[in-house]
Amino acid sequence: xxxxxxxxxxxxxxxxxxxxxxxxxxxxxxxxxxxxxxxxxxxxxxxxxxxxxxxxxxxxxxxxxxxxxxxxxxxxxxxxxxxxxxxxxxxxxxxxxxxxxxxxxxxxxxxx
Amino acid sequence: xxxxxxxxxxxxxxxxxxxxxxxxxxxxxxxxxxxxxxxxxxxxxxxxxxxxxxxxxxxxxxxxxxxxxxxxxxxxxxxxxxxxxxxxxxxxxxxxxxxxxxxxxxxxxxxxx
Numbered sequence: 001x002x003x004x005x006x007x008x009x010x011x012x013x014x015x016x017x018x019x020x021x022x023x024x025x026x027x028x029x030x031x032x033x034x035x036x037x038x039x040x041x042x043x044x045x046x047x048x049x050x051x052x053x054x055x056x057x058x059x060x061x062x063x064x065x066x067x068x069x070x071x072x073x074x075x076x077x078x079x080x081x082x083x084x085x086x087x088x089x090x091x092x093x094x095x096x097x098x099x100x101x102x103x104x105x106x107x108x109x110x111x112x
Numbered sequence: 113x114x115x116x117x118x119x120x121x122x123x124x125x126x127x128x129x130x131x132x133x134x135x136x137x138x139x140x141x142x143x144x145x146x147x148x149x150x151x152x153x154x155x156x157x158x159x160x161x162x163x164x165x166x167x168x169x170x171x172x173x174x175x176x177x178x179x180x181x182x183x184x185x186x187x188x189x190x191x192x193x194x195x196x197x198x199x200x201x202x203x204x205x206x207x208x209x210x211x212x213x214x215x216x217x218x219x220x221x222x223x224x225x
Binding site for chain 2: 043101
């Protein structure tokens with residue numbers, strides 16, 4: 001799986017949009033971009049994933065650049081409960097299934 | 113629709129004892145993954161199982177660790193003769209088919225005294 005690079009930490013004001021970047025310059029054509037978060041040692045929580053097109057769900061939006069070498073996770077209105085470590089994972093999706101390889105992630109702190 | 117369930121949530125064992133961690137996947141999910149998170153470290157893949165089959169165990173320590181996912185019942189991660197270094201949070205995730213999104217359980221926190 002391609003390696004990802006994320007900032008170690010970020011801060012965001014409550015109610016503002018949180019934009020979390022991820023670089024994956026060696027991504028292959030058959031690799032998806034997945035985002036998970038882990039709130040204070042709880043189980044990782046799936047947020048969103050995409051291949052080429054931008055995606056949006058009830059939690060967040062995922063913007064993938066045209067060359068697919070980077071992406072941004074957007075939490076439109078961050079709350080204190082969004083404070084967590086956010087993981088950007090690039091994953092080959094095969095019919096037989098594949099592991100998730102977690103990096104260091106970005107510690108997002110939402111401030112009141 | 114219940115999520116992935118793990119039990120126990122906390123487990124304390126003395127060195128040399130056995131630890132059994134259980135994972136019940138989400139309804140309709142037949143693929144289970146186990147991950148370990150050592151204190152102050154990231155999550156590391158351990159093993160991937162389908163019903164009655166181990167698909168990928170490349171992340172499992174070679175000794176003392178085993179996993180199964182029987183036809184009936186939960187997936188079990190078994191650690192024999194535990195040592196202090198086994199103290200960690202163990203998470204399982206399930207997926208409907210192998211290539212689909214993995215959903216995680218709350219984890220089992222193992223403490224070895």
